[in-house]
Amino acid sequence: VKIRIDPDKCQGHARCFALAPELFAVDDYGQASVIVDEVPAELVERATLAIANCPEYAIERVGD
Amino acid sequence: MARTAPVSDWASDFDVLDPHYVADPFGVWDDLRATCPIAHTARRGSTWLPTRYEDVTAIAHDIGHFSSLKVAVIPMGGGDEGERQLEYGLPPISSDPPLHTWTRRLLLPWFSHQRVESYVPLTRELCRGLLDGFAGSGHADAAVDYAQQIPVRVIARILGVSSEMSDDFTGWVRDVLEFADDEARRSLGAEQLLEYFQSQLELRRRRPGDDLLSELLGTEVDGAPLDDGIVLGMAALVLIAGVDTTWSAIGSSLWHLAGHPEDQKRLGAEPALMATATEELLRAFAPVTMARVVTGDLDYGGCPMKEGDKVLMNFPAANRDPEAFDRPDAVLLDRAHNRHVAFGSGIHRCAGSNLARMELQVALEEWLHAIPSFALSEGSQVVWAGGQVRGPRVLPVVFP
Numbered sequence: 001v002k003i004r005i006d007p008d009k010c011q012g013h014a015r016c017f018a019l020a021p022e023l024f025a026v027d028d029y030g031q032a033s034v035i036v037d038e039v040p041a042e043l044v045e046r047a048t049l050a051i052a053n054c055p056e057y058a059i060e061r062v063g064d
Numbered sequence: 065m066a067r068t069a070p071v072s073d074w075a076s077d078f079d080v081l082d083p084h085y086v087a088d089p090f091g092v093w094d095d096l097r098a099t100c101p102i103a104h105t106a107r108r109g110s111t112w113l114p115t116r117y118e119d120v121t122a123i124a125h126d127i128g129h130f131s132s133l134k135v136a137v138i139p140m141g142g143g144d145e146g147e148r149q150l151e152y153g154l155p156p157i158s159s160d161p162p163l164h165t166w167t168r169r170l171l172l173p174w175f176s177h178q179r180v181e182s183y184v185p186l187t188r189e190l191c192r193g194l195l196d197g198f199a200g201s202g203h204a205d206a207a208v209d210y211a212q213q214i215p216v217r218v219i220a221r222i223l224g225v226s227s228e229m230s231d232d233f234t235g236w237v238r239d240v241l242e243f244a245d246d247e248a249r250r251s252l253g254a255e256q257l258l259e260y261f262q263s264q265l266e267l268r269r270r271r272p273g274d275d276l277l278s279e280l281l282g283t284e285v286d287g288a289p290l291d292d293g294i295v296l297g298m299a300a301l302v303l304i305a306g307v308d309t310t311w312s313a314i315g316s317s318l319w320h321l322a323g324h325p326e327d328q329k330r331l332g333a334e335p336a337l338m339a340t341a342t343e344e345l346l347r348a349f350a351p352v353t354m355a356r357v358v359t360g361d362l363d364y365g366g367c368p369m370k371e372g373d374k375v376l377m378n379f380p381a382a383n384r385d386p387e388a389f390d391r392p393d394a395v396l397l398d399r400a401h402n403r404h405v406a407f408g409s410g411i412h413r414c415a416g417s418n419l420a421r422m423e424l425q426v427a428l429e430e431w432l433h434a435i436p437s438f439a440l441s442e443g444s445q446v447v448w449a450g451g452q453v454r455g456p457r458v459l460p461v462v463f464p
Binding site: 011012013014015017018026027028029030049052053054055056 | 121169172173176177178339343400401402403404405407409410411413417418421
């Protein structure tokens with residue numbers, strides 16, 4: 001599973017970082033980024049939670 | 065305080081300061097959402113009140129049609145020009161891009177995750193000190209003795225001003241936000257707050273420290289120092305936005321827990337729940353409503369909005385929308401899917417949200433550690449404030 005963040009949608013709520021710091025980083029200005037190429041199997045559920053908790057709908061799964 | 069007539073029709077004549085609405089707005093929102101769903105009033109100027117998640121977030125994102133130049137929920141009487149006592153308002157909250165963009169970037173690093181982590185020990189120590197003062201007495205006012213005392217002191221530290229001024233800060237912020245309907249009180253509070261910060265700016269100009277005020281004074285944009293009006297507006301904003309809001313969230317959360325012993329037990333037994341619990345309490349009792357001003361006549365969702373009308377960003381009602389949340393009126397401490405907008409949505413997302421979340425979580429952890437079981441004091445009345453910021457101002461609780 002791959003995920004990406006739309007930088008134009010991200011507003012720095014930092015919910016993704018709070019839920020899955022292994023998958024996301026947030027800079028000093030609140031901009032979040034994905035820090036893994038591939039989401040490890042054991043973290044897929046947390047990636048799904050991050051997607052479901054982003055108030056800006058800024059995170060999405062890439063491909064299937 | 066100016067009292068308006070009782071409301072008979074919430075869809076066409078709502079009043080956010082109606083005492084029943086302030087104490088319990090949830091049923092009104094449910095009715096409006098199901099039947100209206102964007103209410104209007106002509107009280108205090110033509111104002112619209114969306115209640116659906118979809119509308120609130122869509123309007124928050126449409127910064128072209130809905131400007132942030134006037135964000136006060138209660139406008140000043142006789143036209144709301146007086147709302148902007150400062151030339152630049154309170155940037156970035158009462159600004160649109162481009163002013164919003166660069167002033168916001170100056171503030172954000174002060175409230176980053178890393179920076180907020182460094183404020184945890186101070187916050188924890190503060191909470192423990194307050195609890196030491198009353199945990200043995202069997203009763204407390206959880207709003208006045210606890211919630212109200214926390215955020216103001218953390219903000220004072222960040223701004224670099226004396227926490228001994230906390231009661232004054234709290235008073236001025238309440239004058240501006242909670243007693244906005246009393247023009248004399250509101251103006252005097254704003255005046256005192258600005259005078260205080262003006263004198264602090266003079267001090268810092270001579271002797272800079274490692275605080276936010278000093279940094280803003282030393283900041284250059286396009287080769288020139290910031291205009292004093294901008295520094296003053298930003299400083300006032302950080303205080304105003306950082307005090308009433310989080311204090312209200314802490315108070316509302318304690319109010320909920322006081323009435324739900326099962327949730328007290330559950331949080332005590334499962335501390336890992338605290339992360340989802342604080343998000344859920346923020347969702348259910350989102351304290352803040354901001355306003356927008358319509359930039360030109362438009363029809364939104366069948367509503368004939370006119371240039372200059374206000375729209376209240378009803379984030380608290382959006383958070384109770386059954387279209388967006390399963391069982392919205394139930395507080396589910398382990399709610400896993402929670403796209404709440406307690407901190408707003410779009411480019412004006414609360415710049416202090418990391419700090420607010422930390423303060424709420426630490427305040428609840430320390431309270432439950434010191435007072436694991438408590439209840440509302442029978443026969444005492446809980447007093448709520450509303451309008452721009454909703455939360456309990458008197459919250460008598462008892463504990464064994």
